[in-house]
Amino acid sequence: MKLTIWGAAQQVTGSMHLLQTDHxxxxxxCGLDYEKGTHQEDNEYFPFxxxxxxxxxxxxxxxDHSGNLPTLVRLGFNGQILCTPPTADLTExxxxxxxxVFLSKLQQTRKGKGRKYHSGPRPLYLHKHVAETASRFITIGFHRKFNITDDIALTFIPVGHLLGAAAVILEVKDQGILKKIAFTGDIGRKNYPVLVDPEPLPAVDYLVTESTYGGRVHSTGINLEDKLVEVINESCVKFPGRLIIPxxxxxxxxxxxxxxxxIFTSGRLPKVKVFVDSPLASMATEVYRKHHxxxxxxxxxxxxxxxDEFEFDNLSYVQEKKESTSIxxxxxxxIIISSAGMLEGGRIQDHLYHNIQNYYCTILFIGYCAKGTLGNRLLRGDPIVRLRNRDLMVYASIKQTDLLSGHGDHNDIMDxxxxxxxxxxxxxFLVHGEEQSMKLLKDSIIQExxxxxxxxxxxxxxx
Incomplete structure (x- = not known):
C-alpha cells in the first residue's frame, strides 16, 4: 500500500492525500492551494x-480541503465522494x-468589435460542475463503519473544528494484512461554541495529522464571553461607536x-444592534439549523x-447589497459581522472603507490572517492601508483575540x-502547517x- 502526500505538504492549504492498494x-x-506564489490556474494540474x-x-x-473537487470531476473523476451530512451541505x-469568486476575478477591461476582453484568470469550474460534484456525495454518520470495498472500511470520528468535520479512519486489508491509517483533517478545540469536542482516535498503525498550531498555544486566563463583553463595552457602550468583526x-x-x-440574553450588556452582513453566512446558518x-x-x-441559538431580538441578517450599503x-x-476574515474581499471591505478613519470604530480580528493580506497589514500596525485605490489613514482601533480560532493548538494536537x-x-506524518510549526510539533512527538x-x-x- 502506498501513501502520497500531494497537498498541504510543508504548507497550510491544498490538502490532498493519495492512498493506493493493488486494486x-x-x-x-481535494483542496484548493492558495499559498503565496500559487496561481489559481495551477490547481488545474493534478499530479495524477x-x-x-x-x-x-x-x-x-x-x-482548502474541498475547493478543487469540481475540477477533479470536470477532468474525469467519476466516483463517489464520502463525507458526513453537514459536510455535504456546507461544501455545496x-x-x-x-x-x-472565480467569476468576479474575470474583470472586464474593454470592449471591441462586439467582443469582451477579460484580464482575470479563467474559472477552474462553473456552477454546473459544482452541481455535478454535489450529486456524487454519499453521506455517512459518525462512528458508523462503512465498507468501501471488501478490503477497505471507513469510519468518521468527530474532531470539532466545523460542523460535520471528521477524522478519517481507514482499515485496509493489504495482501492479507490488516492496516489502520488515520487522517485527522483539521482538529478543533475543546469547549468551542456550538461544536462538539474532538474525540480521541482509535489505535492505528499510521497517523497523518495537521500541524497548523504546532508550537503555539491559545490564550488562557479569560474566556470568550468575558473577552467579547470587554470589547463591546469599550467600543459600543462606554462610547457610541461601532465594532466591526471580520x-x-x-x-x-x-x-x-x-x-x-x-451575552445579550443573559443581560450582561445593554442591547446593541448586531448586523450579520454575509449571505453566505445566512445560508450556512440554515445548515446548522438543519443538522441541529x-x-x-x-x-x-x-x-x-x-x-434558536442563531436568532435574537437585536440581530439582523443582511441579504441584499442595498441593505449592506445602508448600514x-x-x-x-x-456590531457588524462580515466576511471575509482576512479582509481580502467581500462586503467587509465596504465597511472598512467607511470606518477605517473613524476614531470611534474598533476592528476585532478573531482568526488568523496570512502574511500579505490586508488583515495582516492592519494587525502589524500599518498606519496607512489602500482600499478602493485610495490610501487611507488607520484611525480605528485594531484588536485581536484567538479565543474563536477553530484550530486546536499544540496541546490539542499532542492529545x-x-x-x-x-x-x-x-x-x-505531519501536514497542513508552516515549517516552523511542523518542526516544533515534531520535536514534541519525538519526545513521546x-x-x-x-x-x-x-x-x-x-x-
Missing amino acids: YTVLID DPSTIDVVILTHAHI ILLMDSVN AFSIGRTQSLVYTLNK QMVNDEARTFYVDQG SNYHEPC IVKSQQPVQLKKV GFDVFIPKKGEIFEI
Missing part, C-alpha cells in the same frame, strides 16, 4: 489522472461561492452569533431553554497523538517516543 485508489480531500481515482473521502467543507454552499461565513460566524446571543442534532450539548440545551447610515452603536499506542503506531516525518510534496511512502 483501489482513494483520495483523501483524475479518472484513476476510485473514491474521494472528504474530512470537512473548508475550501462553499463551492458555489467559489464559482462566484469573520469567516461558515463556522466562525455561527459560533460568534451564538456567543453574542448568550450535531451541535454540542450546551447549544442544544440553550435551544430548549431560550430558543453606513446607521448612526447608533452597532490526539498521545492517545495512540507507541507499540502499534509506526509513523506520524513516536517516529515522525514531515513529507515533501509528492513523496511516496510504502506503508
Whole structure:
C-alpha cells in the first residue's frame, strides 16, 4: 500500500492525500492551494489522472480541503465522494461561492468589435460542475463503519473544528494484512461554541495529522464571553461607536452569533444592534439549523431553554447589497459581522472603507490572517492601508483575540497523538502547517517516543 502526500505538504492549504492498494485508489480531500506564489490556474494540474481515482473521502467543507473537487470531476473523476451530512451541505454552499469568486476575478477591461476582453484568470469550474460534484456525495454518520470495498472500511470520528468535520479512519486489508491509517483533517478545540469536542482516535498503525498550531498555544486566563463583553463595552457602550468583526461565513460566524446571543440574553450588556452582513453566512446558518442534532450539548440545551441559538431580538441578517450599503447610515452603536476574515474581499471591505478613519470604530480580528493580506497589514500596525485605490489613514482601533480560532493548538494536537499506542503506531506524518510549526510539533512527538516525518510534496511512502 502506498501513501502520497500531494497537498498541504510543508504548507497550510491544498490538502490532498493519495492512498493506493493493488486494486483501489482513494483520495483523501481535494483542496484548493492558495499559498503565496500559487496561481489559481495551477490547481488545474493534478499530479495524477483524475479518472484513476476510485473514491474521494472528504474530512470537512473548508475550501482548502474541498475547493478543487469540481475540477477533479470536470477532468474525469467519476466516483463517489464520502463525507458526513453537514459536510455535504456546507461544501455545496462553499463551492458555489467559489464559482462566484472565480467569476468576479474575470474583470472586464474593454470592449471591441462586439467582443469582451477579460484580464482575470479563467474559472477552474462553473456552477454546473459544482452541481455535478454535489450529486456524487454519499453521506455517512459518525462512528458508523462503512465498507468501501471488501478490503477497505471507513469510519468518521468527530474532531470539532466545523460542523460535520471528521477524522478519517481507514482499515485496509493489504495482501492479507490488516492496516489502520488515520487522517485527522483539521482538529478543533475543546469547549468551542456550538461544536462538539474532538474525540480521541482509535489505535492505528499510521497517523497523518495537521500541524497548523504546532508550537503555539491559545490564550488562557479569560474566556470568550468575558473577552467579547470587554470589547463591546469599550467600543459600543462606554462610547457610541461601532465594532466591526471580520469573520469567516461558515463556522466562525455561527459560533460568534451564538456567543453574542448568550451575552445579550443573559443581560450582561445593554442591547446593541448586531448586523450579520454575509449571505453566505445566512445560508450556512440554515445548515446548522438543519443538522441541529450535531451541535454540542450546551447549544442544544440553550435551544430548549431560550430558543434558536442563531436568532435574537437585536440581530439582523443582511441579504441584499442595498441593505449592506445602508448600514453606513446607521448612526447608533452597532456590531457588524462580515466576511471575509482576512479582509481580502467581500462586503467587509465596504465597511472598512467607511470606518477605517473613524476614531470611534474598533476592528476585532478573531482568526488568523496570512502574511500579505490586508488583515495582516492592519494587525502589524500599518498606519496607512489602500482600499478602493485610495490610501487611507488607520484611525480605528485594531484588536485581536484567538479565543474563536477553530484550530486546536499544540496541546490539542499532542492529545490526539498521545492517545495512540507507541507499540502499534509506526509513523506520524505531519501536514497542513508552516515549517516552523511542523518542526516544533515534531520535536514534541519525538519526545513521546513516536517516529515522525514531515513529507515533501509528492513523496511516496510504502506503508
